Amino acid sequence: MRTDIIEIRWHGRGGQGAITAAKIVANGAFASGFKGVVMAPTFGTERRGAPVFVSLKISKNKIYDLSPITAPDMVVVLDHTLLDEVDVIAGLKENGLVILNAPKPLSEYSFGGAKIAVSDVTKHAVEAGLPPGIVNSGIIGAFSQATGLVNIDVMVTAIENEFTGKRPEMNSKAAKIVFENTAVGGYI
Amino acid sequence: MHIIESGNVAAATGVKLSRAQVIAAYPITPQTPLTEKLSEFVESEEFDAQYIPVESEHSAMAVCIAASTAGARAFTATSANGLLYMSEQLHWAVGARLPLVMCVANRGIGAPWTVWNDQQDTMSQRDAGWIQIYANDHQQIIDSVIKAFLLAQTVSIPVMVCYDGYILSHTYMPFEQPDQDQVDSFLPPFAPKNFLDPENPGNFNPVTLPDVRPGVDGEIEPGYIEIRHNLHEDLRTTLDTYAAIDKEFEEQFGRGGNPLIEQYKCVDADFVAVCIGSLSYQLRDVIDLMRDDGVKIGVMSVQMYRPFPDEVIVAALADKKCAIVLEKALSYGNQGALYGDIKSALYNSDTKPHVHNYILGLGGREIKTQHLLDALTESCKSPETIGDTPRWIGLKL
Numbered sequence: 124m125r126t127d128i129i130e131i132r133w134h135g136r137g138g139q140g141a142i143t144a145a146k147i148v149a150n151g152a153f154a155s156g157f158k159g160v161v162m163a164p165t166f167g168t169e170r171r172g173a174p175v176f177v178s179l180k181i182s183k184n185k186i187y188d189l190s191p192i193t194a195p196d197m198v199v200v201l202d203h204t205l206l207d208e209v210d211v212i213a214g215l216k217e218n219g220l221v222i223l224n225a226p227k228p229l230s231e232y233s234f235g236g237a238k239i240a241v242s243d244v245t246k247h248a249v250e251a252g253l254p255p256g257i258v259n260s261g262i263i264g265a266f267s268q269a270t271g272l273v274n275i276d277v278m279v280t281a282i283e284n285e286f287t288g289k290r291p292e293m294n295s296k297a298a299k300i301v302f303e304n305t306a307v308g309g310y311i
Numbered sequence: 312m313h314i315i316e317s318g319n320v321a322a323a324t325g326v327k328l329s330r331a332q333v334i335a336a337y338p339i340t341p342q343t344p345l346t347e348k349l350s351e352f353v354e355s356e357e358f359d360a361q362y363i364p365v366e367s368e369h370s371a372m373a374v375c376i377a378a379s380t381a382g383a384r385a386f387t388a389t390s391a392n393g394l395l396y397m398s399e400q401l402h403w404a405v406g407a408r409l410p411l412v413m414c415v416a417n418r419g420i421g422a423p424w425t426v427w428n429d430q431q432d433t434m435s436q437r438d439a440g441w442i443q444i445y446a447n448d449h450q451q452i453i454d455s456v457i458k459a460f461l462l463a464q465t466v467s468i469p470v471m472v473c474y475d476g477y478i479l480s481h482t483y484m485p486f487e488q489p490d491q492d493q494v495d496s497f498l499p500p501f502a503p504k505n506f507l508d509p510e511n512p513g514n515f516n517p518v519t520l521p522d523v524r525p526g527v528d529g530e531i532e533p534g535y536i537e538i539r540h541n542l543h544e545d546l547r548t549t550l551d552t553y554a555a556i557d558k559e560f561e562e563q564f565g566r567g568g569n570p571l572i573e574q575y576k577c578v579d580a581d582f583v584a585v586c587i588g589s590l591s592y593q594l595r596d597v598i599d600l601m602r603d604d605g606v607k608i609g610v611m612s613v614q615m616y617r618p619f620p621d622e623v624i625v626a627a628l629a630d631k632k633c634a635i636v637l638e639k640a641l642s643y644g645n646q647g648a649l650y651g652d653i654k655s656a657l658y659n660s661d662t663k664p665h666v667h668n669y670i671l672g673l674g675g676r677e678i679k680t681q682h683l684l685d686a687l688t689e690s691c692k693s694p695e696t697i698g699d700t701p702r703w704i705g706l707k708l
Binding site for chain 2 (some may be wrong): 125146150153158161163186191192224242
């Protein structure tokens with residue numbers, strides 16, 4: 124299969140903004156030269172609070188296969204309580220990466236040898252001035268730090284464009300604080 | 312300017328750029344975000360149109376018929392059972408020769424209920440007389456909507472722009488959004504010669520008799536069969552008209568060139584997969600895999616399904632070993648409708664390929680790349696022995 128496509132699966136809860144987060148990363152990636160960007164939410168069954176996932180594929184070339192991701196290169200988890208409900212690493216490729224919003228330190232987590240990045244996004248978002256529970260802007264800072272795929276400055280612009288009229292500076296500040304406070308482990 | 316948005320937003324943006332004047336629609340999954348976006352555009356005054364909320368799809372089409380009869384550019388959108396609920400009005404709009412444009416986010420038909428994608432809804436309306444254009448990605452959605460308005464008013468026949476529900480309607484990808492100035496110079500305002508005008512009273516669509524008869528001015532007026540014959544003849548010339556409109560669009564916007572069919576790696580191919588919509592793009596990766604193994608195969612999508620571009624399709628397929636038709640719809644009790652159309656078109660050809668038929672993806676059943684690879688490989692290995700009965704992909708019995 125094509126090896127030029129990076130597949131990123133986002134896990135969140137309905138209403139938590141996983142789609143918006145993936146859309147912001149899609150915009151940041153596109154602005155960074157990834158001309159192929161495809162983002163597909165869970166189709167048809169979103170409910171507030173229920174686990175949802177979003178597929179984001181990025182490539183330097185146009186992407187033709189829009190089917191959901193089954194073997195992600197990386198997964199992003201917006202809510203650590205999902206770990207008890209969802210097998211977030213299902214299908215994760217060897218040398219995969221897990222980016223996690225969680226209150227505990229990196230050493231507390233293990234995902235079958237995958238590289239792990241952890242930040243307490245929930246806490247840092249409040250530090251940025253956002254109401255408790257808004258994590259979909261902050262998590263992008265962790266994504267930028269852990270993957271290096273899209274520069275944090277590009278992400279900040281993408282965040283402020285998306286949140287026009289909805290606390291753009293606080294949202295981008297959350298991402299910047301998280302970017303500086305993301306612990307990235309190695310392969311185990 | 313490039314934006315990253317959903318297919319529904321691509322459609323809504325095309326409608327706004329085309330300066331539709333009246334929109335009447337009833338929400339139905341997966342079309343809903345398209346109508347929501349249009350009502351947002353109208354509410355924020357960035358789009359000068361009348362948005363008329365209605366209590367049903369039948370009324371939506373009735374409002375569009377009335378608006379178009381009064382000389383306004385009208386638009387609606389629907390899916391699945393909503394399309395079927397307006398079916399009686401669909402036939403009326405064609406017979407009345409009204410240049411409506413409608414988007415259909417393709418969805419399976421209940422019962423049993425499904426909100427997910429297949430193409431049974433629009434395929435079931437193929438004989439209504441509407442022009443049917445299918446898009447493979449978001450760029451084709453927005454571009455097709457703009458071209459559809461010009462086509463509809465050029466030939467006085469309504470146009471459906473169809474795209475796969477969820478797979479395209481709810482997926483986000485980048486697409487180029489044309490400038491308003493460019494669209495304005497491509498698409499002149501709708502200015503019909505005859506329209507409902509209190510200053511100039513006239514009859515619209517009165518009862519016809521089986522035979523011709525003199526009109527109010529004493530001239531012989533066509534009867535029903537003449538009117539329907541003319542519709543058919545005009546649909547046949549629509550193929551060339553649309554090709555010309557597409558060429559004009561390509562000259563101005565730099566995109567297009569595949570108005571009737573789109574081909575990928577078909578020129579030197581022995582085998583060609585044929586389908587409609589986004590599946591043709593998913594198949595490109597499968598074609599590449601098989602090419603790596605030395606199989607000379609390509610994929611072709613039918614972009615305009617009605618009128619049917621039979622000559623172009625015969626020219627593309629006649630010298631191949633095998634055409635493999637994959638469909639998200641079925642003429643129940645017979646075979647895939649596209650399969651039947653393609654075989655019929657090839658009947659008078661001196662050379663003709665074997666033709667196979669696969670049914671897949673009904674009600675949103677996931678279409679797995681491996682299944683596509685297995686099916687195409689099987690067809691390429693035994694082109695002579697696979698019979699006329701449709702084969703089902705991904706069935707779990």
